[in-house]
Amino acid sequence: VKITSFKTNSKIARRELGRALTAVENDLDNSDVVINETFNSATKSKIFGITGAPGVGKSTLIDQLIKTFLDGGLTVAVLAIDPSSPFTGGALLGDRTRMYSSGLHNNLFIRSSSSRGHLGGISSKTPEMIKVIEAFDFDIIIVETVGVGQAELDIMKCAHFTSVVLSPNMGDSLQALKAGLIEIADLFVLNKADIAGINQLEKDILFALSLGQSTLKKPKILKTSSTNQTGVLELKKVLLEEYEVLNASGEMDRRIKDSLNFQLELGLRENLKRIFNKFDSLSKKRSSIEEEMYKYKLSPRAAANKLFKDLEKNL
Amino acid sequence: VKITSFKTNSKIARRELGRALTAVENDLDNSDVVINETFNSATKSKIFGITGAPGVGKSTLIDQLIKTFLDGGLTVAVLAIDPSSPFTGGALLGDRTRMYSSGLHNNLFIRSSSSRGHLGGISSKTPEMIKVIEAFDFDIIIVETVGVGQAELDIMKCAHFTSVVLSPNMGDSLQALKAGLIEIADLFVLNKADIAGINQLEKDILFALSLGQSTLKKPKILKTSSTNQTGVLELKKVLLEEYEVLNASGEMDRRIKDSLNFQLELGLRENLKRIFNKFDSLSKKRSSIEEEMYKYKLSPRAAANKLFKDLEKNL
Numbered sequence: 001v002k003i004t005s006f007k008t009n010s011k012i013a014r015r016e017l018g019r020a021l022t023a024v025e026n027d028l029d030n031s032d033v034v035i036n037e038t039f040n041s042a043t044k045s046k047i048f049g050i051t052g053a054p055g056v057g058k059s060t061l062i063d064q065l066i067k068t069f070l071d072g073g074l075t076v077a078v079l080a081i082d083p084s085s086p087f088t089g090g091a092l093l094g095d096r097t098r099m100y101s102s103g104l105h106n107n108l109f110i111r112s113s114s115s116r117g118h119l120g121g122i123s124s125k126t127p128e129m130i131k132v133i134e135a136f137d138f139d140i141i142i143v144e145t146v147g148v149g150q151a152e153l154d155i156m157k158c159a160h161f162t163s164v165v166l167s168p169n170m171g172d173s174l175q176a177l178k179a180g181l182i183e184i185a186d187l188f189v190l191n192k193a194d195i196a197g198i199n200q201l202e203k204d205i206l207f208a209l210s211l212g213q214s215t216l217k218k219p220k221i222l223k224t225s226s227t228n229q230t231g232v233l234e235l236k237k238v239l240l241e242e243y244e245v246l247n248a249s250g251e252m253d254r255r256i257k258d259s260l261n262f263q264l265e266l267g268l269r270e271n272l273k274r275i276f277n278k279f280d281s282l283s284k285k286r287s288s289i290e291e292e293m294y295k296y297k298l299s300p301r302a303a304a305n306k307l308f309k310d311l312e313k314n315l
Numbered sequence: 316v317k318i319t320s321f322k323t324n325s326k327i328a329r330r331e332l333g334r335a336l337t338a339v340e341n342d343l344d345n346s347d348v349v350i351n352e353t354f355n356s357a358t359k360s361k362i363f364g365i366t367g368a369p370g371v372g373k374s375t376l377i378d379q380l381i382k383t384f385l386d387g388g389l390t391v392a393v394l395a396i397d398p399s400s401p402f403t404g405g406a407l408l409g410d411r412t413r414m415y416s417s418g419l420h421n422n423l424f425i426r427s428s429s430s431r432g433h434l435g436g437i438s439s440k441t442p443e444m445i446k447v448i449e450a451f452d453f454d455i456i457i458v459e460t461v462g463v464g465q466a467e468l469d470i471m472k473c474a475h476f477t478s479v480v481l482s483p484n485m486g487d488s489l490q491a492l493k494a495g496l497i498e499i500a501d502l503f504v505l506n507k508a509d510i511a512g513i514n515q516l517e518k519d520i521l522f523a524l525s526l527g528q529s530t531l532k533k534p535k536i537l538k539t540s541s542t543n544q545t546g547v548l549e550l551k552k553v554l555l556e557e558y559e560v561l562n563a564s565g566e567m568d569r570r571i572k573d574s575l576n577f578q579l580e581l582g583l584r585e586n587l588k589r590i591f592n593k594f595d596s597l598s599k600k601r602s603s604i605e606e607e608m609y610k611y612k613l614s615p616r617a618a619a620n621k622l623f624k625d626l627e628k629n630l
Contacts, residue, residue: 011435022576032616032617035614035616035617036614036617037616039611039613040611040612121468127615128616129615132612165317194377199490213524245362255476257609258609260605260609260615261605263615263616264605264608264615264618264619264622266615267589267615267620268587268619268622268623269584269618270619271619271620271623272584272587272623273620275623275627290576290579292574293575294572296354296355296574297355298354298441299350299351299354299446300575300576300578300579301347301350301441301443301578301582302350302351302354302582303579303582304345304579304581304582304583304585304586305582307579307586308583308586308587308590312590
């Protein structure tokens with residue numbers, strides 16, 4: 001894989017980036033090389049996470065947002081994380097390349113990726129895929145996820161700035177807010193501002209925000225309407241301005257550190273799995289301890305402690 | 316903590332069970348003892364997981380279901396997992412003891428527990444808490460969780476039988492189904508059968524089911540109305556009958572094994588954390604490797620591999 005600036009030669013970059021992402025997504029032989037090469041390259045993409053339940057009009061809004069970025073001469077990459085079923089593999093988001101009206105624009109790169117049943121709305125490969133995209137030199141990276149509640153919490157570990165899209169027709173928005181969205185949002189986008197209930201939705205959010213800890217920075221609230229195409233220019237302006245505020249305050253550096261630590265944790269878990277397969281004595285011990293557990297002679301917690309004691313001895 | 320049958324002496328059992336659950340939930344000093352003692356005790360509680368988005372009328376339905384179980388002379392425990400925010404700790408479900416109209420019934424035990432921001436709608440303590448409840452000898456244990464999409468997938472690792480409650484007014488039910496609910500449900504309960512859209516909802520689900528793998532056992536579909544109090548006796552009947560079918564086929568044993576393996580995995584992860592704190596040389600090494608990662612000299616994956624290499628050497 002040849003790392004090329006998308007700004008300098010979008011044609012070659014598009015092809016090479018596609019290959020690099022496929023390697024990382026499917027854990028191909030060259031994925032380690034790709035990750036190491038792209039990880040070291042210093043770039044300055046602004047990474048915007050955009051999340052929300054199905055039906056809030058997220059994709060139409062993102063479509064319009066992409067256009068305003070492209071109109072401003074910026075290069076844009078979109079990574080759409082599709083919460084496909086872990087069992088049937090059915091896709092939810094559909095083909096974004098065809099769905100976005102700017103799909104074939106020269107300055108736009110679009111990629112869909114399955115979350116593969118990984119809890120949290122993103123896949124274990126998502127952070128590394130974002131890093132690969134960054135290395136190909138884009139001004140803007142948009143990460144789109146879908147879900148309601150706790151599932152979105154992971155996106156804040158991948159993006160620099162997280163927007164949550166809500167709409168009045170989704171019912172119990174206040175309860176969804178209580179379940180954790182309040183804390184991950186840097187910005188609330190109230191979409192479908194043209195339909196009834198938008199003012200109640202805003203009141204609900206303001207109320208929910210008033211219950212939160214006063215020391216936290218309150219997220220902004222912005223009303224948009226994809227139908228009337230209003231608020232999208234304002235959305236672009238707010239995103240870029242707020243990004244700079246967080247960057248200047250050092251908050252962005254703290255978030256990037258958090259994201260790295262989260263990825264480190266995932267890597268350690270993978271190693272743990274590997275080590276039980278590597279040593280024959282360990283994998284036999286594991287089988288026999290599991291048998292005791294199945295017979296209710298050992299609780300899972302006691303079984304884990306026992307396995308780790310043997311791990312410490314054996315290595 | 317004294318393990319007592321709730322059927323024999325509900326007053327003492329209620330008090331002791333409350334204490335035991337508090338010990339496990341908060342990881343108190345005696346939690347290991349409680350877990351070991353309750354784990355070995357063979358009991359035969361039927362564990363029913365009931366899940367659904369906020370607003371589908373889940374709690375009213377569960378309230379009526381509890382009553383029909385109690386009317387049949389059964390002892391019932393309810394564990395309501397509250398997806399409180401990991402940051403503010405705000406509760407979503409409210410006080411179930413007061414919300415259920417049978418809250419003070421002699422044969423009913425109710426406990427709320429916070430998911431504490433743990434992804435997946437349950438807390439890392441949930442499986443052990445269920446095991447503790449089982450040891451106190453209940454006929455029925457109901458585990459209630461809330462959420463939409465991937466977040467529910469964990470409940471199938473705790474319950475013997477999982478019901479997903481849907482209602483026509485929740486919008487995009489088909490999309491929610493595609494996102495994974497199809498595979499975890501043993502039973503779809505279509506609540507609010509009295510309002511418009513119930514037939515479309517049923518059609519949507521049948522269509523979604525038709526897309527799934529034909530080898531899997533299709534979940535049943537049942538219509539209920541909490542308002543008209545219809546379908547609840549039928550719900551009770553189906554739950555008990557289907558439980559027996561799964562039990563007789565050996566499927567229940569397979570599920571219990573899966574659940575134990577899931578808990579073992581959680582225990583191994585906790586040990587992994589512990590071990591990095593235990594050895595001074597390891598924790599120093601970790602700090603220095605993290606610093607390299609922050610400077611983009613090492614990718615998180617490479618950092619994790621390096622840390623594990625040192626772990627293997629040091630032990």
